Amino acid sequence: MTNLPWIFNLPWISNFPWISNFLWIFDLPWILIVFYIILGIILSIVPLIYLLTAFTSIFKKRRRIVTEKKNLPTVTVIVPTYNEEENVERVLDSLSNLNYPQDKIEFVFVDDSTDATFKIIEKKTKNWKNTKRIKHKKRFTKAYGLNEALSISKGEIVAVYDADCSINPDSIMNLVKNFDKPEVMAVQGKYEAERRSILSRIIDLEYTLWQGGQLVATPALIGYNYAVRRSYLEKTGGWDPEMLAEDHELWYRIYVDGYRIVYTDKPGVKVLEPASLRDFVRQRRRWSRGSDQATAKYSHLRLKMFPKPRLPNFLSFSARYIAPSLNAVCLALLPITLALGLFYHEVLPLFFLCLGTSFWIGLGALLFCSRLRKLKAWLYFVPLSFLVLYQNILFFRVRRKEVEWEKTQK
Secondary structure, rough: OOOOOOHHHHHHHHHOHHHHHHHHHHHHOOHHHHHHHHHHHHHHHHHHHHHHHHHHOOOOOOOOOOOHHHHOOOEEEEEEEEOOOOHHHHHHHHHHHOOOOOHHHHEEEEEEOOOHHHHHHHHOOOOOOOEEEEEEOOOOOOOHHHHHHOOOOOOOEEEEEEOEEEOOHHHHOOOOOOOOOOOOEEEOOOOEEOOHHHHHHHHHHHHHHHHHHHOOOOOOOOOOOEEEHHHHHHHHHHOOOOOHHHHHHHHHHHOOOOOEEEOOOOOOOOOOOOOOOOHHHHHHHHHHHHHHHHHHHHHHHHHHOOOOHHHHHHHHHHHHHHHHHHHHHHHHHHHHHHHHHOOOOHHHHHHHHHHHHHHHHHHHHHHHHHHHHOOHHHHHHHHHHHHHHHHHHHHOOOOOOOOOOOOOOO
């Protein structure tokens, strides 16, 4: 062995004979050693930020807010529907059991369906007080329906739910309590996927990891079980009807305007997810195009799209997107680098770098699952990583392309 650093000649090194198993690395050309050091530093950035975010979430305490019933604001609940005759009763039954003063809540249903959805809504809500129903003869965007509902309602807080949501009775109360400061313009509640299949279990883990990150940095709006101040919506023109992902555009707008979004992990909703991989791809193609639209609209403002402190929030948010994809790449490289390393020892450092990267990312995911009390969900982290990698590739494939809205079968 030649050219060993001086530290390996110290007497105490002999007490750790296993170290000698790795001294072969110093026989590599110096340019390779430098390359692996630089690569190791680069590969460590995302896992360390991801792990730090996950570790911080463990110690993140729930916000304890006490609100007297007499001081509760009025709430408008909007439910847009489109061909949901098989699922709409889930949300209707849930809304009928909400723990919120009946004299302070109103419901608005906006339906574009060509099936029996509207008839079911009429039948189930015919005896409900403070309820409005809007029926369109043709399909409009979700944002268009939300804005129309906004114009005929009056609640101080506007909450949005999808037609396939099963809502916890305390969901509205959990959202409303978090409007405790004037700078809070929106609140995102907890959401889970109904675990009906392997695909839905993987998606549920995706939601778990995403929400674990929201406990620490950059809470975002995801389309259901969220609430916004009416005053802000009316001031800024409501939801953007040109957006496929109107929720994504809205949370960018809130941050650009210098306000806050709060995430609460108290019981919220369970939602139905795509029934097949084909429907999942269609859904994520639409989401990816909607995300691209919103990002393009505010891209000139860069870091202003994130809450203060902007740089740490940006880094944490980016790590949440990148970490699972990076894990998938490293897992795919493990068998390749190991096989090559058996014949070319110059490749073995890459194997250990990939192994270490996957380990730290996996540990971060485990901590998020622990924080949200879903340890068993972590078992699906490997397939989720490849699914997220595909989704991120899809984001770049649909950039600036037209994507038509398609009904997702659930």
